[in-house]
Amino acid sequence: MTTAIITATTLAVGSVFWVEIVRDFYHALSHHWQLLYRLHVWHHRVFRPDLSAVSEQIYRQAHWYNDVPEALVMLLFSLLPWAIATALDLPHQWTAWMGSLYTLSFLFGAIARGSGIPYADELTDVTHRPGAFTRLPARWLVNRPYHWRHHFDNQKAYYSGTFTIVDKLMGTALSLKGKTIAVTGASGTLGRSLLKHLHLRGAKVIALTSKERTVTLDINGENTPIKTLKWQVGKESELAELLESIDILIINHGINGFGKRTQEAVAQSYEINTFSGWRLMELFFKTVRTNEDIARKEVWINTSEAEVSPAFSPLYELSKRSLGDLITLRRLDAPCIVRKLILGPFKSDLNPFGVMSGDWVAKQIVNLAQRDVRNIIVTINPLTFIAFPIKEFCVSAYFKLFSDRVR
Template sequence: MLTIAIISGLILVSILWVEIIRDSYHALSHHWTPLYRLHIWHHKVFRPDLTAASEEIYRQAHWYNDVPEALVMLLLSFVPLWLGYLFNWPFYWVTSVGSLYTAFFLVCAIARGFGVSGIDELTDITHRPGQFESLPAEWFINRTYHWRHHFDDQKAYYSGTFALVDKILGTALSLKGKTIAITGASGTLGLALLKHLHLTGAKVIALSSKSEPIKLEINGQNLPIKTITWQVGQENELKELLESVDILIINHGINVNGARTPEAIAKSYEVNAFSCWQLMELFFTTVRTNKDIACKEVWLNTSEAEVNPAFSPLYELSKRAIGDIITLRRLDAPCVVRKLILGPFKSNLNPVGVMSADWVTQQIIRQAKADFRNIIVTINPITFIAFPIKEFFVSQYFKLFSKKVG
């Protein structure tokens, strides 16, 4: 068993190594002019529907980009083999699998360069035209994920097979130029989200229950932010606005603390659960095209109250309700849905919170750029264990005992 584990580990490392080389070469191609002159041919090829502009350009792109990339991968694929020989690793020779793996890519790139009939359909999977049938993948690159590199942000989404390099570089999601609408925008976290998302290059829109226009203090200057006034229960009035929104962050909420009156129950569920659910469903109706599937997202602030006590029973109950609804709807959602699982940060809802909203927001954005679908920011280590376990088993339960009708 130990021998099998060692051999399997070395094979995995050799393949992962050449994939890291490929993605690093790709990223460098967008930042170093000599390589970019070759790589630009790859971007000349495809129209937004991923059909090739011409057969000639498609073939040339492989000679200028894919073949040199594969040659660099092949050359550096011998590094693990050399290290294994140098340090006398057991079974080091199996790292040559990485070289064989790379040789396959090189042969396929040459075949596409020569225009071998049908080879593109078998080996150029992430560039096949047609309707997207799945959301951007989280770990293994699919067509939807890679489409964004061509037509969302060319300085992001570099990974070719595994998303590891994009996650490390923070290029698995680009926020630059995205239109992002945030509910609860006048609250502590809402203001911090507006500020830090603006600093990433996003176009932010504040959705607030207050009528006063929101301004952000950035570099000593007051920056006016587009502010839309709305109230819980008026979700349908935002439909036209949501058509032009790329990312909707549902952040509004209420905490009735220890109250347990019928009015407190109704208010907690109305604000924390049903309003959030209705806004999410309304946003889903705006997802129609391949671009929408690839680029539109919903982020929902559910809180770590999903798995931990918040010493406010109705806050916990309503947050757990919307958390489970999101888990259920994720099974059929037409776009990416992220949960924000946040611990106690200082705000009007929680004046005794121990984290700052600015720090929490920076962690949210960092994890989103690494394409975490469940973004956990807390000082409580139990949440990092309890939430993934809860989310996995609840999701599996919903898969087994519910179905999509129609």
């Protein structure tokens, strides 16, 4: 009995998930195959940046040219789970038709919108409704801010229609192309490597450093100078104007006091590792005002693996853990996406005993960010992959229960 229920549930859920995958790959193909793009482009002609329709006529035509053919392809491929269930002689084969029934809801909805039936768009086209965004781009289910980016950030990314899994697998859940990205600690090992890999992904990078010299990147064997701005810890407010034009701020600067425990070392560690990053984040939050800002802007913060494991440097651990907890607290009400970088020991000036390459770590960070991973863990320690999610969940739940929501 239990086996039969599991089989039936797997067939039903799997068939629905399958047609969603078909839809997402059909969508992606439509942006790379000119024949399909001639139909799909109608969908992109419909909406203004506020997601209002350009005209009722174009809105209706777009559904006949794009949504109806897409649903028919989904319907055709929805027969595959039933065919497999039949070939394997599985029990409860009828549940494999769930994907077909699910697809029919999209087909009838597209026909209703194309026919101009009143309220059909409000009931069946939820990711294209105009109005202020009240949530951030979602992680697992496509919402309005997530899909807005497909129309007005990068049309060759954010292909997913309901579940974001295809974008995560393809690395199209976050587009870096054309985005202006500023990195603090840009003169350090990780800072330079991040700038390099972001540049290679098409981003416009800005180096923020306390050093006098211009930061250069080794791109294909050539030293390429990039825009470099000098700043100092304690003078974060001087960057306020710059942050207005930044899409992604990566807070990466820090200091390692190693075995020091003097009053001066304590103050310096907390000032640089904790409070400076927190002040920068809060300044950046103030630049998030419009729907576009909510959809496009992000903060990435290097809090370190020291959040959950020893770094053999007490002040580094204490200050980084404090930063990590502050980020967890502010994430509850953050106006844009905040990503944590939970990094293990890589070789750098801060950690001359590191065992990972800074360049490799930076590449993994960018790869995981493009798959919309919000807690980016790059380490050789397998325990971190278990300990950090548990710690983050518990601390976040505690903060949510015992602190007031920011209005």
